[in-house]
Amino acid sequence: MNSLSISQSPILRSLIVDPKSINLHLICVICQELVVDPKECSGCKILFCSICIFKQLEKNQSCQNCCQNIRLNDSHPIVRNLISEIQIKCINEGCSQQMQLSRLDSHLKQCEYEKTNCPHSGCNFKDCLQQMKVHQQICGYITKTCQKCKLIHKMNEEHDCLDIVIKKIKLMEKQIQQQNKIIRKLAKRLDQNEKKKNQQINDLCQHEFEQNQVMVKCDKCHLKNTQSICKKCGVCQCLECQLYEII
Numbered sequence: 001m002n003s004l005s006i007s008q009s010p011i012l013r014s015l016i017v018d019p020k021s022i023n024l025h026l027i028c029v030i031c032q033e034l035v036v037d038p039k040e041c042s043g044c045k046i047l048f049c050s051i052c053i054f055k056q057l058e059k060n061q062s063c064q065n066c067c068q069n070i071r072l073n074d075s076h077p078i079v080r081n082l083i084s085e086i087q088i089k090c091i092n093e094g095c096s097q098q099m100q101l102s103r104l105d106s107h108l109k110q111c112e113y114e115k116t117n118c119p120h121s122g123c124n125f126k127d128c129l130q131q132m133k134v135h136q137q138i139c140g141y142i143t144k145t146c147q148k149c150k151l152i153h154k155m156n157e158e159h160d161c162l163d164i165v166i167k168k169i170k171l172m173e174k175q176i177q178q179q180n181k182i183i184r185k186l187a188k189r190l191d192q193n194e195k196k197k198n199q200q201i202n203d204l205c206q207h208e209f210e211q212n213q214v215m216v217k218c219d220k221c222h223l224k225n226t227q228s229i230c231k232k233c234g235v236c237q238c239l240e241c242q243l244y245e246i247i
């Protein structure tokens, strides 16, 4: 609960350090206690609790102070200020701190008796700061990394390191298989491109064979000095057997 919601709730009355010190203007004319979520009569400016005046309006439309037909306004900012200055006790059981209502929010941020939730996900533990410190030593929902298999797990979870390692290896094998598949695909495409390129060069080339005698034996006819190499596409032709071969 924060100071705003407390100022609009009857709980506020039970927190007041000294009820006799309350400014008389802040007393509801109907219930005679500190006004809660106050409204004021536009005629005489007297204050009512919202609950009190709405209940009364069901029976009677006139202000019981000025006897005029009532029109309600929100209370003046000064009223809200006066209420925020009321000295109250901390709402937390066990805490003996006292402060102005307006200081409650900042106090609760450091109140040792303020109950907070354990920050570790999945844990339902809720208690004051002191107990939370003790709990943090033993909370089963703190995550840690296993030194053997590097698995990140909650303290209260058991696991079999060997099992985890086997699973990891299987996963890696699967990844390697997939990568190999991709590599084979790429190699195939590269091969096709290469063939295509050679084909295109061959198609373009007219093989004049006017130069570059090669001093090797022809594989087919076994004669020397019968072969010519095409300067453009690298195709080799034996003039004897007219075989075309790509070098």
Ligand SMILES: [Zn+2]
Pocket (backbone or CB within 6 Å): 028, 029, 030, 031, 032, 033, 035, 036, 048, 049, 052
């Ligand atoms: Zn009242």
Ligand SMILES: [Zn+2]
Pocket (backbone or CB within 6 Å): 041, 042, 043, 044, 045, 046, 063, 064, 065, 066, 067, 068
């Ligand atoms: Zn009035």
Ligand SMILES: [Zn+2]
Pocket (backbone or CB within 6 Å): 090, 091, 092, 095, 096, 097, 107, 108, 111, 112, 113, 114
């Ligand atoms: Zn406190």
Ligand SMILES: [Zn+2]
Pocket (backbone or CB within 6 Å): 118, 119, 120, 123, 124, 125, 135, 139, 140, 141
């Ligand atoms: Zn916990």
Ligand SMILES: [Zn+2]
Pocket (backbone or CB within 6 Å): 146, 147, 148, 149, 150, 151, 159, 160, 161, 164
């Ligand atoms: Zn492990």
Ligand SMILES: [Zn+2]
Pocket (backbone or CB within 6 Å): 205, 206, 207, 208, 230, 231, 232, 233, 234, 235
């Ligand atoms: Zn050629």
Ligand SMILES: [Zn+2]
Pocket (backbone or CB within 6 Å): 218, 219, 220, 221, 222, 223, 226, 238, 239, 240, 241, 242
């Ligand atoms: Zn030949």
